[in-house]
Amino acid sequence: MKYPVLVLRNNEENNYLFSIVDLPGCQVKATTMDEGFLLLNEAMVSHLKVLVEYGEQVPHAKSIEEHMLLSDAVSPIWAVLDFDIVPYMGKSHKINVTLPELLIKQIDDRVAKSSHYKTRSGFIAMACSTELAK
Template identity: 50%
Template sequence: MKYAIMFIFDEKKDNYQVSVPDLPGCGITTKTIDLGLEEITESIKSHLAILAEYGEKVPNANSLELHRKSYMQENPYTFSQAFWAIVSIDITPYLGKSHKINVTLPELLISQIDEKVSKSGEYKTRSGFIASACFAELAK
C-alpha cells in the first residue's frame, strides 16, 4: 500500500515533523529528509503491527492529491511549508494468518498476472498480486 507522508520543517528546532495522515498518531521528528523516509517507514510498520495485534483493520491509503487538497483547505498557512512523499508498505504481514484457497482463473489471465509479477518489484508472488488487487477493490 502506498501511504502519503507529509514533511513540515520547523525552523526554530531545525528538524522535520513527519506524519502519515492515513494513520493518525503515526509520526516522527527527524533531522534530515533521507533519515525521515527511513524512520517513517519503520514507524508505519510498527503502527500497523500494533493494529494487527489488537485485531484492527489496516487503514486504506487515500491519494496524495486528496491529502494535499484537504490539508491546504484546513491549514493554508503551513501548507506552503509542507511537502509530500509516498512510502510503499507491504501490508500482507499485518492482515493476519494466510490460508491456502483454490481459485479458478482463465489461463490467459494467469499468464498476464505472472508477466506483471515477473516485471514488477512491487509484487513478489502471484498470490501477492491477487491479494493487492482484492484489497484495492475492497477499498472502493
Template identity: 45%
Template sequence: MNYPFCFLPTISDDKLLVNVPDIPGCQISVASFEEGFSAVKKAIAEHLAILAEYGEAIPHATNFTALQQQFVQKNVLLWGMHEIDITPFLGKSQKINVTLPELLIKKIDDRVAISGEYPSRSGFIAQACLKELND
C-alpha cells in the same frame, strides 16, 4: 500500498515532524529530511504491526491530491510517499483453492515476472482484492 507522508515544522527549530495522515497517531520527530525519509517507513510498519496485533483494520491510503488539499493550511514543508506491503499485517495466510481461466493466470504470471511490485501470483491477487475492497 503507497502511504503519503509530510514534513511539518515543530515549535523547536531544530526538529521536523513527519506525519502519516492515513495512519492516525503515526508521526515521528526527526532532525533532518534525510532522517525522516529513512525512518518513516519503519514507523509505518511498526504502527501497522500494532494495529494488526489488536485486530484493527489496516487503513487505506488516501489519494495524494486529496491529502494535499486537506493540508493546505498546515504549512507542509515537503511531501513524500513510501510503498508498504500490507499483506503481512492482514493476518495469518491461508491456502485456498481458486479456479481462474488459463489466459488470466498467464496474464497474472507475466505481470508478476516483469514487475517488482508483486512478490508472487498470490501477492498480485491479494493486492487486486485489496484495491477492489477498499475503493
C-alpha cells in the same frame, strides 16, 4: 499501498516532522529527508504490527488531494510511501480460485518482472486490496 506522507519543516528545531496522515500517531522527527523516510518506514512496521495484534484493520490510504483539502498546514511537503500492507492484514488462508489461463500468465509475468510482488498470491491480494479501497 501508497500512503500519503505529510512533511513539515521546523526551522526552529532544524528538523522535519513526517506523518502518515491515514495512520494517526504514525509520525517521526528527523534532521534529513532520507533519515525521515527510513524512520517512517520503521514506524509504520511497528504501527501496523500493533494494529494486527489488536485485531484492527489496516486503514486504506486516501489520495494526497483528499488530505490537501483537509490540511491547514503552512508550506507542507507531500510525498508518497509505497508500503506492502499484505503481511499486516492478518493470518493467511488458502483458498481455491479459478482464473483464465491467459490472466494467470499475465499475473506470473508481472510478478517475475516486478520487485513489488514476491508471489502470485501477493499480487492478487494487493489487486484485491486496491479494488476494495475504491
